[in-house]
Amino acid sequence: MAAQVVVVAVTKLQTTQAITQNLTMVKRVLVALGLILSLVFVGGTKAAVLPIERADVLYHSYEGDGVTIDGPSVLLRKNIAGKVSVSANYYVDTVSGASIDVRATASPYEEVRKEKTVGLDYLNNKTLLSTSFTNSSENDFEANSLYVGVSQDFFGDLSTISLSYSKGWDVVGRRGDESFEEEADRQKFGLGFSQVATKSLIVGFNIEHISDEGYLNNPYRAVRFLDPTTDRGFSFVTEKYPNTRSSTAYSINANYYLPYRAAIYGDARIYNDTWGIKAQNVKLGYIHPVEDDWIFEVFLRHYKQDKADFYQDLFSRPNEFNFMARDKEMSTYTGLTAGISVSYEWQFSQTATFKKSAVHFEWDYMKFDYNDFRDATAQTPVGEEPLFGFSANVLRIFASIWY
Amino acid sequence: MTNINIALATLLFVKPLSTVRMRQLLTNGAVVVALTICSAGAMAKPVSGEESPDFTLKSRDGGNIRLSEQRGNIVLVNFWASWCGPCREELPAFEALYQEYQDLGVEILAVNVDDEADKANVLLQDIEVSFPVLFDTSGEVSQLYDVSAMPTTVIVDRDGTVRLLHPGYRKGDEKKYEKAIKMLMRE
Amino acid sequence: MRLLNKASIRLLVVACIATLSSGCASTFESINDSINPLANLEPWVKPYERSNLADPIMSMNRNPVALAYAKHVFESREGARGADGGAGGGCGCN
Numbered sequence: 001m002a003a004q005v006v007v008v009a010v011t012k013l014q015t016t017q018a019i020t021q022n023l024t025m026v027k028r029v030l031v032a033l034g035l036i037l038s039l040v041f042v043g044g045t046k047a048a049v050l051p052i053e054r055a056d057v058l059y060h061s062y063e064g065d066g067v068t069i070d071g072p073s074v075l076l077r078k079n080i081a082g083k084v085s086v087s088a089n090y091y092v093d094t095v096s097g098a099s100i101d102v103r104a105t106a107s108p109y110e111e112v113r114k115e116k117t118v119g120l121d122y123l124n125n126k127t128l129l130s131t132s133f134t135n136s137s138e139n140d141f142e143a144n145s146l147y148v149g150v151s152q153d154f155f156g157d158l159s160t161i162s163l164s165y166s167k168g169w170d171v172v173g174r175r176g177d178e179s180f181e182e183e184a185d186r187q188k189f190g191l192g193f194s195q196v197a198t199k200s201l202i203v204g205f206n207i208e209h210i211s212d213e214g215y216l217n218n219p220y221r222a223v224r225f226l227d228p229t230t231d232r233g234f235s236f237v238t239e240k241y242p243n244t245r246s247s248t249a250y251s252i253n254a255n256y257y258l259p260y261r262a263a264i265y266g267d268a269r270i271y272n273d274t275w276g277i278k279a280q281n282v283k284l285g286y287i288h289p290v291e292d293d294w295i296f297e298v299f300l301r302h303y304k305q306d307k308a309d310f311y312q313d314l315f316s317r318p319n320e321f322n323f324m325a326r327d328k329e330m331s332t333y334t335g336l337t338a339g340i341s342v343s344y345e346w347q348f349s350q351t352a353t354f355k356k357s358a359v360h361f362e363w364d365y366m367k368f369d370y371n372d373f374r375d376a377t378a379q380t381p382v383g384e385e386p387l388f389g390f391s392a393n394v395l396r397i398f399a400s401i402w403y
Numbered sequence: 404m405t406n407i408n409i410a411l412a413t414l415l416f417v418k419p420l421s422t423v424r425m426r427q428l429l430t431n432g433a434v435v436v437a438l439t440i441c442s443a444g445a446m447a448k449p450v451s452g453e454e455s456p457d458f459t460l461k462s463r464d465g466g467n468i469r470l471s472e473q474r475g476n477i478v479l480v481n482f483w484a485s486w487c488g489p490c491r492e493e494l495p496a497f498e499a500l501y502q503e504y505q506d507l508g509v510e511i512l513a514v515n516v517d518d519e520a521d522k523a524n525v526l527l528q529d530i531e532v533s534f535p536v537l538f539d540t541s542g543e544v545s546q547l548y549d550v551s552a553m554p555t556t557v558i559v560d561r562d563g564t565v566r567l568l569h570p571g572y573r574k575g576d577e578k579k580y581e582k583a584i585k586m587l588m589r590e
Numbered sequence: 591m592r593l594l595n596k597a598s599i600r601l602l603v604v605a606c607i608a609t610l611s612s613g614c615a616s617t618f619e620s621i622n623d624s625i626n627p628l629a630n631l632e633p634w635v636k637p638y639e640r641s642n643l644a645d646p647i648m649s650m651n652r653n654p655v656a657l658a659y660a661k662h663v664f665e666s667r668e669g670a671r672g673a674d675g676g677a678g679g680g681c682g683c684n
Contacts, residue, residue: 049488049683056655062663075655082573089655156551156633157682164675194678199635200642202679204650208672249673255650257642271670279670287647295647305669329669337664349529350491362656368667394663396656486644489683516638545638553637553683571684 048153050085050123053077056400064366064392067097073398085121087132090114100388101328104376105222105236113138119147126153140173140219145186157196160204164190174219182215200257209248217241223326224376225315226383233382237318239325241310247273263287276309277330285339295343297362303335313374314383328388332371339364341396355402362396449548451566455480455559458544460514460537463527468512468535471563476510477587478559479580482539482550484516485526489572490554494530496577500584501534508561509584514539516550556580560587643679650676 054077061070071092079085093113119132128151136143145168152161168186187210194204222236229235251269258264264286271279285299308330310323341362348354367389374385449456455478459469470478481497483490494513501511511534515523520538527536539545548557552570558580560566567583569576635643642648651657665671 049681051654052488056653058655058659060659073655073659089658091659153678153682156635157637158633158635160678162675188672190673190675192675194676196635196640196643196679196682199639202643202648202650204676204678206673206675208674210672247670247672249670251673253650253676255648255679257645257648261645261647263645263647267674267676269670269673271672273669277669279668281668281670289647303664303668303670308669329667335668350526351495351530360653360656364660364663366663366667394660396659398653398655400653400655482638484638484641484644486641487681487683518641522641539638542636542638545636550636550638553640553681573684 048123048126048128048157050079050082050121050128051077051087052402053079053085054400054402056398058396058398061395062392063394065099065390066103067095067099069093069095083123085123087117087119087121089117089119091116100375100377100390101221104224105220111138113141126157127151140175142171142173144169149190151192159196160192160194162190162192162194164188164192164208166190170214172215172219180219182219184212184214184216186210186212200259201254203252203254205250205252207248207250209246211244211246213244216243216245217325218327221325221327223312223315223324225318225320234314234376235318239327240323241325242275242323245273245275247271247277261289275330277305277307279303279305292347293345295341295345297339297341299337299339301335301337301339303337305331305333305335307332307372311372313372326373328370328373331373333368333373334371335366335368337364337366353403357399357401359399360397364394366392366394368392449557449565449568451568453565455557455563455565456547458547460539460544462538463524463536468537470512470559473510473512473559474563475561476508477561477584479509479511479584480548480557480559481511481513482516482545482548482553482555482557483513484553485522486517487553491526491530492574493554493572493577494532497534498532500577500581501532504584505534507588509588511535512537514544516540516542516545516553558583558587560590637682640680640682644681644683648679650679 054075056073056075058073058075059070060073061068063070071094073089073091075087075089077085077087091114093115095111095113113136115134115136117132117134119130121131122129130147130149130151132147134143134145134147145166147164147166149162149164151163153159154161166186166188168188170184170186172180172182172184174180188208189210190206190208192204192206194202196202217239219238221239223239224234224236227233227235249269249271251267253265253267255263255265264284266282266284268282269280271277281301281303283299283301285297288296290296308325310321311325311327311330313326313331315321315324339362341360343358343360345356345358347356368391369389370387373388374383375388376385378385380386455470457469457471459467462468470480479497479500481493483493485491497511497513501509513532513534513536515536516539517523518540520540523536523538548555554572556567556569556572557565558567558569566587567580569579646652661674664674
């Protein structure tokens with residue numbers, strides 16, 4: 001046992017030295033904490049619990065800005081021998097219609113995206129190891145990603161620390177252009193900490209550092225530049241993004257139990273990245289159960305973003321800068337989301353094969369208001385088009401069964 | 404957690420922080436976290452081989468049940484709650500053990516720790532058990548036994564001495580209880 | 591900027607090896623009591639006092655299939671990404 005431990009420690013020392021040569025500060029801190037944890041908990045005590053076994057069938061729908069994206073999502077989870085939990089998700093997006101970007105530049109299209117995920121969770125003493133693999137496939141884009149996470153309960157199960165790492169590989173294609181094939185890679189490092197503060201309050205914080213490398217723009221998206229030779233007064237050219245992007249997000253969250261059986265929760269996040277985008281969002285929600293069967297929930301979320309350094313609604317020339325973007329998701333804007341949900345549960349028996357089932361209805365209303373993105377389809381002089389804004393309705397209707 | 408908070412606060416809010424100081428703080432913070440984690444895990448519990456602390460609790464049938472009155476029987480004291488998944492899984496296993504060993508001098512006392520007895524009763528309508536269920540709504544007995552996991556099973560021998568302290572429950576643990584019962588029956 | 595220099599790494603590793611060579615708890619009880627004021631800190635919410643925390647309405651992730659989709663909707667329409675998870679709380683059983 002001691003020899004084993006020494007070997008492990010020496011390997012980790014060498015790994016630490018190798019890693020610290022190549023990583024930025026945030027990554028080093030995360031890796032160091034991860035190594036400390038894995039050493040400290042080698043001789044653990046007793047256990048926590050696996051995620052709950054259940055099956056869900058969901059219908060999702062997003063409708064806004066001329067686009068409808070809907071489809072199913074099926075999630076299954078089975079626990080084995082109290083140590084392992086396997087899960088699988090099958091998700092489909094069917095996209096139809098044309099958003100403002102498509103309306104301004106091209107014609108509507110219909111597209112299907114299929115996403116499959118398989119996951120495995122392993123519980124050992126107070127450590128939960130999770131891993132999953134996801135494949136997302138559509139006719140012009142293929143993405144694969146691998147996720148590993150570890151979560152550790154300690155201090156009488158009052159504290160939980162979690163570390164996560166994810167690696168993604170994207171292959172970007174372009175419809176109608178067989179020779180076009182680009183790649184993009186992604187890495188995510190996450191650290192989370194959660195603390196039971198009182199019998200009724202849990203608080204937590206999360207940090208996530210994401211870095212992308214490769215072809216990072218959308219091959220259909222274009223920037224517009226002043227062009228007096230055309231009727232409209234402007235022309236389009238494909239966006240040009242940097243081939244790296246690095247971001248850090250910090251968030252805090254809290255859940256509080258109200259004595260008459262209800263819960264209030266909130267979270268807040270600040271974000272910044274090397275493209276110059278800065279964002280903050282805050283969410284507040286309230287959950288109210290009635291009897292043992294009904295659960296009602298409402299929430300409000302506010303999002304605010306400052307544009308990327310190379311974003312402009314209108315450029316002067318096609319090659320004005322090295323990097324140019326007109327994707328409205330890179331612009332300065334605010335978003336407000338309000339959501340309401342209702343669910344009804346049928347309790348069977350704790351000893352039966354199927355313990356309970358429920359149906360849920362969730363509806364979110366989203367409103368986006370852009371400060372520096374204009375509606376290029378408007379019939380006004382170039383650069384004087386009205387600022388764009390739109391609203392969307394998001395639905396989640398699903399049935400669940402616990403076994 | 405005060406040291407860690409001070410270290411983190413210093414880290415985040417004291418602006419021009421030299422590399423050396425940052426490094427020291429992070430290293431110290433990390434070592435302190437590791438020490439705290441380890442130390443907090445090593446806490447005292449009622450020890451096997453000592454006399455079981457006595458208690459009296461109201462039972463489901465209305466009367467009071469006192470642990471020391473069970474002397475002469477092997478007693479399994481199980482701390483459980485309606486909101487605890489593994490506890491609910493364990494109850495049918497205890498019922499099976501009770502059916503088999505009740506006539507051989509084994510008693511099971513299921514101490515429920517819900518803050519309201521009603522919550523336990525609702526569950527017991529669903530999972531039927533024939534052994535006594537006691538209510539520790541104030542948590543006093545749980546504190547007396549320093550219950551450090553849900554569920555916890557304490558096996559007390561015929562002389563009232565604690566012989567086994569089993570925190571938690573995983574499928575198959577009832578076999579360990581059965582083994583202990585058989586061993587204690589031979590004494 | 592090399593944040594974890596050789597000296598720091600060595601300190602960390604020595605601390606961890608010391609931890610493990612004679613079992614976590616016993617080694618640290620003695621070192622701890624002398625240098626760590628947090629050594630006698632006990633969890634202030636006992637395992638049998640977690641009925642509120644174990645309530646499904648207090649879960650960070652009550653319906654994973656719905657939460658994953660909601661996350662996806664925000665991430666595809668916003669520039670920001672990351673740090674939108676949560677773990678912990680719950681019954682703390684076993």
